Amino acid sequence: MVQERIAAAGNTDVPAYLTLTKLGYLVERTNSDGQEHWAAKKGTLELVASGPLELLGLCLLRNERGPCWQAGDSEIDEFLKRFYRSAG
Structure with missing residues (x-):
């Protein structure tokens, strides 16, 4: 089975605009x-x-998380631990 891959590049601007x-x-x-x-x-x-x-x-972020889209302290800590071990 072939894995689908989409990369952020110039060819994603028009589909993103059309979706919005x-x-x-x-x-x-x-x-x-x-x-x-x-x-x-x-x-x-x-x-x-x-x-x-x-x-x-940003549209997806707002739709999924709602008007209180910002991350809480514990979510930020978890993110930093996972992706920036030296910061945790």
Whole structure:
């Protein structure tokens, strides 16, 4: 069986944008002072990131964790122990 693999690259921007619009978000791109900014808005929620794929990640984060999406102290400690052993 062949394992499927998707890597974050330029070819994921359009599918990420299409997914956000399908989910009802209005996606906008702005460029100020040579900096590119992306925003996705739906109702009172605004997501801001450097590209469509990051916007989609924020969308999933908010959908899965809700308005209290931030990690608690114990979750942060567990993350640091797993991925940054020297910090734990």
